[in-house]
Amino acid sequence: MFVLVCYDIPDDRRRAKVGETLEAFGYRVQKSVFECEITPQQRQEMQKRLQNAIEPSQDSIRYYVLCQNCLSAVEIAGLGAVQRNRLYYVV
Numbered sequence: 001m002f003v004l005v006c007y008d009i010p011d012d013r014r015r016a017k018v019g020e021t022l023e024a025f026g027y028r029v030q031k032s033v034f035e036c037e038i039t040p041q042q043r044q045e046m047q048k049r050l051q052n053a054i055e056p057s058q059d060s061i062r063y064y065v066l067c068q069n070c071l072s073a074v075e076i077a078g079l080g081a082v083q084r085n086r087l088y089y090v091v
Helices: 012-023 040-053 068-072
Strands: 002-008 027-030 033-037 060-066
Touching: 002 012, 002 040, 012 027, 012 033, 012 040, 033 040, 040 060
Parallel strands: none
Antiparallel strands: 002 033, 002 060, 027 033
8 A cells, every 4th residue: 555644743743753654664765745655554663653743732633545557647846755665776
């Protein structure tokens, strides 16, 4: 599954923790936006970790699950590309 994660966190320490957590699951495409190609189990783990890292009364995290049709319709103006997991690496 492909999940776009966006967050708005005013506290520097919590914001850094959220960024570090998301780096384990996907690619940072903007300062507070990550693209994650993950399994349903990884999504549950990611959301659990993030819930523990935030202050719900002050912070906001949004998860947008994109289907393959929606993913193929993503448009980017300027630099960047949709980040996909690589099936293999050339060494």
